[in-house]
Amino acid sequence: MALFAVSRGRWSDPLIDSGREWIVPDALARGELLYRDVVYWFGPLTPYLQAAFLKAFGSGMGSLVVAGAVSAVLVLAALFGVLRRVTGRVEAALWTALAIPALVFMPNAGGALLGMGYRIWHASGFTLAAVVLASAAPRRGSRRLLPTAAGLCGGLAGLCRLEWGLAALAACSLACLVRSRNRRAGALDAAAAVAAGGLVLAAGLGHFLWHAGWDAVVRDGHVLLTALPPETRHFLVAFSGVRDWPAGLVEEVYSAATWAGLGLAAALIASRPGRGRRRVLTALVATLAVLAVSALAGGAGSAVVFSAAPLVSLAGLGAGLARRRGSAAAALASCGALGLVLSYRRPFHIGDSAYVGPPLLFAFACAAGLLHLAAVLSRADADRRRMTFAFRTLVAALAVAAFAARVWQYRSIEAVPIAGTDEMLSARPEMAREIEELAAAVRSGTRDGDGLVAFPEGEILNLLSGRKNPIRHKLYLPGYLTDANEGAVLAELEAAPPAAIVIWNRPTSEYDRAAFGEDYGRRIRDWIRSNYDESGFRASGAPRRANPRFVLARRRGSAR
Secondary structure: OHHHHHHOOOOOOOOOOHHHHHHHHHHHHOOOOEOOOEOOOOOOHHHHHHHHHHHHHOOOHHHHHHHHHHHHHHHHHHHHHHHHHHOOHHHHHHHHHHHHHHHHOOOOOOOOOOOOOHHHHHHHHHHHHHHHHHOOOOOOOOOOHHHHHHHHHHHHHHOOOHHHHHHHHHHHHHHHHHHOOOHHHHHHHHHHHHHHHHHHHHHHHHHHHHHHOHHHHHHHOOOOOOOOOHHHHHHHHHHHOHHHHHHHHHHHHHHHHHHHHHHHHHHHHHOOOOHHHHHHHHHHHHHHHHHHHHHHOOOOOOOOOOOOHHHHHHHHHHHHHHHOOOHHHHHHHHHHHHHHHHHHHOOOOOOOOOOOHHHHHHHHHHHHHHHHHHHHOOOOHHHHHHHHHHHHHHHHHHHHHHHHHHHHHHHOOOOEEOOOOOOOOEEOHHHHHHHHHHHHHHHHHOOOOOEEEEEOOOOHHHHHHOOEOOOOOOOOOEOOEOOOOHHHHHHHHHHOOOOEEEEEOOOOHHHOOOOEOOOEOHHHHHHHHHHEEEEEEOOOOOOOOOOOOEEEEEEOOOOO
16 A cells, blocks of 8 residues: 555556546447447457446546556456465465566556556456466366366457467466376367367457447457558567667576576575585576676666566476476466567566566566475475575565565656546646646637547547547557558548647657658648647746647637
């Protein structure tokens, strides 16, 4: 609760993506149909879950955070279940506690409470649950029940994000094959999981294909991951860090050596004098040498904390496959595979940001499993107890340090709450005042029931002004707005022209198109100039700028 109080409202940017996470479930809560009435690029489950919270508690940011908090608790419960497969109860509790500040409260829109990754957090929860079920020992008389339930969870993950569902079903199959002592039985379990997941996906997507149509779901929504625009592919490559992969690999090695060194230092303290301590000391010296070399090569960057995740996941996969049989081996191998595959969004230079938290859950499980194996491999019971205590102390210390670091990090953010967001969004004082006054200007210059469209994004203004977006397309970043669909978006604007339009002059160079109205969306920008009276908006007390941050345009003849 202390971390929540300190971080409240500082989890995400008020203009980038946060409004999009509200505007889609808000439309569904008002009875609109996803894909047909609201263009959406991902699976249908997350926005409908959020819409249920908005209907129950009111359509606002507070309800959205409640939905995020509930999902975070469930994800942590699923993580604890996976950790119990690969380590002891105390260790599982400590690693789960570590995940709270490290992942759930990750800033820069990366956490579970409010950000741009709700659908990935939901998918991760279902995927973790699938691993728990698929790696469980079968029960007599209901052998196929657990694999089938695992497949159902994998299918639900796919209804959040398709690629996560496919990865979850593949991991379920791997878990079934590794767990079972009988290859044929393991293959049948895997087939049951895939069949169940496939049915869930087919039923969920089929419902919307029937009611919204193929074009709305597949062409506009890209739900099957087909025909992604080049702007989106450019962003994916840019965000991944793959263009700087040599430095990324060095950073991975440096991060992995740092964490391995901490583990070996704890093992050295716990070991007794003798041959075992000499082996640990030799390994520690070798690790420190790798650490020094990778640091000299430039690996000691700011992303040292999480960049080891792919290598840790690879080690977990190898360790799980080497053990061959049993629930622990199955869970460790499947988490390792998932940690590798699902880090595709950002395999290099992993730091606090959106999209990275949920894949790190599987790296956490692998790290816990690897430490547990290191303790189990100790020869004497006394050595095993000392090693277990040392590793528990290490993880507990990391959890305490992570809580303290997040508290300090959030306290250092200079921001004030934005009125109308239930104090769940904040910004620098100047920006907060500008957003509030802009929303008030929209509200005073339009009537109840009038529409507002914000280009290229900034849907929070729809919430604050009480004016809904009247067209299907709600987001106009490059890729969402392209040369191919600009005509369709313009036709929607002409058919239902909003009373007001806000243009946020936000550079979008990460999509290889820098400016709305110049590098893309030129026809729409010309239409706005022809039909709207524009003014550069300036909040009271704000300095004059040659290029205003916001342009407020009112439709001619629509003033109150």
